[in-house]
Amino acid sequence: MTALRAAKTNNEADSPSSPVLRFGPDKPLKLDAGTLLSPFQIAYQTYGTLNDARTNAILVCHALTGDQHVANTNPVTGKPGWWEVLIGPGKIIDTNRFFVICSNVIGGCLGSTGPASTNPATGKPYGLDLPIITIRDMVRAQLMLVDHFGIEKLFCVLGGSMGGMQVLEWASCYSERVFSALPIATGARHSSQNIAFHEVGRQAVMADPDWHGGKYFEHGKRPEKGLAVARMAAHITYLSEAALHRKFGRNLQDRDALTFGFDADFQIESYLRHQGMTFVDRFDANSYLYMTRSMDYFDLAADHGGRLADAFAGTKTRFCLVSFTSDWLFPTEESRSIVHALNAAGASVSFVEIDTDRGHDAFLLDEPELFAAINGFIGSAARARGLAS
Amino acid sequence: MSVNRAQRVDLEVVAGLIPPLSRVLDVGSGDGLLLELLQETKQVDGRGLELSQRGVNECVARGLSVIQGDADTDLEFYPDKGFDFVVLSQTLQATRNPKLVLDELLRIGNRAIVSFPNFGHWRVRLSLFFKGRMPVTEDLPYSWYDTPNIHFCTIRDFVNLVEELGASVEKATALDGNGQKIGLSMPWWFWNFFGQQAVFLLKR
Numbered sequence: 001m002t003a004l005r006a007a008k009t010n011n012e013a014d015s016p017s018s019p020v021l022r023f024g025p026d027k028p029l030k031l032d033a034g035t036l037l038s039p040f041q042i043a044y045q046t047y048g049t050l051n052d053a054r055t056n057a058i059l060v061c062h063a064l065t066g067d068q069h070v071a072n073t074n075p076v077t078g079k080p081g082w083w084e085v086l087i088g089p090g091k092i093i094d095t096n097r098f099f100v101i102c103s104n105v106i107g108g109c110l111g112s113t114g115p116a117s118t119n120p121a122t123g124k125p126y127g128l129d130l131p132i133i134t135i136r137d138m139v140r141a142q143l144m145l146v147d148h149f150g151i152e153k154l155f156c157v158l159g160g161s162m163g164g165m166q167v168l169e170w171a172s173c174y175s176e177r178v179f180s181a182l183p184i185a186t187g188a189r190h191s192s193q194n195i196a197f198h199e200v201g202r203q204a205v206m207a208d209p210d211w212h213g214g215k216y217f218e219h220g221k222r223p224e225k226g227l228a229v230a231r232m233a234a235h236i237t238y239l240s241e242a243a244l245h246r247k248f249g250r251n252l253q254d255r256d257a258l259t260f261g262f263d264a265d266f267q268i269e270s271y272l273r274h275q276g277m278t279f280v281d282r283f284d285a286n287s288y289l290y291m292t293r294s295m296d297y298f299d300l301a302a303d304h305g306g307r308l309a310d311a312f313a314g315t316k317t318r319f320c321l322v323s324f325t326s327d328w329l330f331p332t333e334e335s336r337s338i339v340h341a342l343n344a345a346g347a348s349v350s351f352v353e354i355d356t357d358r359g360h361d362a363f364l365l366d367e368p369e370l371f372a373a374i375n376g377f378i379g380s381a382a383r384a385r386g387l388a389s
Numbered sequence: 390m391s392v393n394r395a396q397r398v399d400l401e402v403v404a405g406l407i408p409p410l411s412r413v414l415d416v417g418s419g420d421g422l423l424l425e426l427l428q429e430t431k432q433v434d435g436r437g438l439e440l441s442q443r444g445v446n447e448c449v450a451r452g453l454s455v456i457q458g459d460a461d462t463d464l465e466f467y468p469d470k471g472f473d474f475v476v477l478s479q480t481l482q483a484t485r486n487p488k489l490v491l492d493e494l495l496r497i498g499n500r501a502i503v504s505f506p507n508f509g510h511w512r513v514r515l516s517l518f519f520k521g522r523m524p525v526t527e528d529l530p531y532s533w534y535d536t537p538n539i540h541f542c543t544i545r546d547f548v549n550l551v552e553e554l555g556a557s558v559e560k561a562t563a564l565d566g567n568g569q570k571i572g573l574s575m576p577w578w579f580w581n582f583f584g585q586q587a588v589f590l591l592k593r
Binding site for chain 2: 318320339340343344345346348349350351352353354355369372373375376377379380383
């Protein structure tokens with residue numbers, strides 16, 4: 001089963017189940033690394049119908065290990081779309097009303113060009129021959145997709161975590177193309193602690209002998225153990241101590257007493273191992289390296305002379321930021337510093353901090369207060385944009 | 390501040406001072422009543438700053454543009470003259486540094502509108518004079534030990550502070566216990582005695 005899914009993941013990289021937009025040599029993607037990526041492709045999903053005026057488009061940006069399957073059954077895992085609680089017919093982001101676009105980011109592994117994609121120059125997967133991809137590179141590619149649909153101005157760009165970074169980049173680089181922006185549980189830069197956790201994950205992948213310097217496909221292998229450890233470590237950062245203890249405490253896994261060994265005695269150990277194992281079935285190890293690196297490199301203020309407010313100078317975009325009290329990966333202070341920068345830039349901004357013990361991952365969960373905030377913000381933005389309800 | 394609309398007679402007066410389509414920052418926007426009123430009747434570009442997270446979340450859920458923040462510390466992030474009007478309604482007496490806050494309002498807004506409960510009102514004076522206790526009235530329902538209102542002032546005190554900050558009073562209104570405006574021709578001492586609420590339009 002694992003091997004079968006692995007093959008499926010690899011296949012998704014070149015010939016995904018999603019629609020694909022291919023850009024030939026005449027339309028290269030300019031990368032921050034200083035090179036051009038060409039040819040390249042973007043895999044995407046859309047939901048709903050673009051209105052005649054093309055004013056009802058919402059772009060959803062996915063997080064580190066997310067993908068374009070935001071509101072449909074995931075072809076690799078068979079599970080519901082990762083934001084189906086929020087997006088769909090009659091939902092808060094109503095696809096009967098809005099045209100929702102979600103694309104796999106460049107560097108990803110579900111159909112947009114990434115390290116698992118075939119390098120046309122060699123006929124083999126790119127591996128580490130793919131240049132480093134930045135958040136801005138991802139957004140540049142998304143812009144080309146948005147242009148393809150003939151959309152002058154997106155009604156809203158939203159996303160959480162790494163998706164939130166893309167939202168901020170959109171609002172900063174292409175503010176005239178963004179009517180409203182909704183960055184959730186994110187920051188304008190990756191903190192030292194966040195980089196540290198990512199480095200642990202990358203080292204775990206690279207320490208796996210099956211990684212083969214990134215050329216594992218050519219060896220018919222995959223660094224599953226390393227990637228699973230990376231995921232286990234990362235997963236802890238997505239939760240809060242309180243939620244972990246509430247859920248697992250010191251409960252034992254299928255046993256009455258400690259075994260005095262290194263088996264998964266505790267439920268939390270078993271849970272993390274399961275998280276690691278299921279992750280390697282759906283995600284490419286090299287892509288994980290590229291995704292984490294893109295977040296590490298993100299520093300919006302640094303791109304604007306060290307003053308974050310300058311990233312948003314003169315913006316007319318309406319903003320709503322959301323943070324969660326127990327998120328220690330992107331604590332409220334990260335959002336607050338963005339809010340202050342937006343205030344200084346004279347921007348229209350709302351900011352909601354939601355009281356929950358569910359940690360960073362709260363943005364993916366059924367959080368009524370989050371939904372109420374999104375609903376209020378989208379509703380008032382839609383009125384301002386003249387969209388019928 | 391947790392006061393219901395019936396008690397917020399000052400809101401109508403504040404709204405009456407703001408022309409349509411203005412850019413307005415409401416500092417201490419509470420449950421968003423003023424912002425909503427201004428958006429509905431004046432189509433203003435309104436923003437709010439509110440201390441209570443619950444108040445903020447409710448406002449955003451209702452489509453208002455509000456952030457969580459503290460008037461004492463977060464006004465410094467706003468640019469000079471970024472708004473036509475900055476409103477501080479029923480909040481001045483709850484700030485730690487009213488002078489600094491007022492100074493910031495005058496910096497951020499072309500005009501500042503400030504409303505506050507008048508501690509010089511005869512009921513307050515009477516309570517202190519005869520009972521010898523800190524006044525607890527319908528307008529000021531807290532006991533001295535649990536009140537968020539730590540910097541009360543009278544209308545006269547406020548006028549002095551405005552002068553000290555180099556600002557001028559463009560318009561002033563005092564409201565009696567029934568929310569009725571007190572005649573314009575009355576001298577300050579009269580307002581200070583009979584005004585329960587005061588609303589000032591300031592410019593610097």
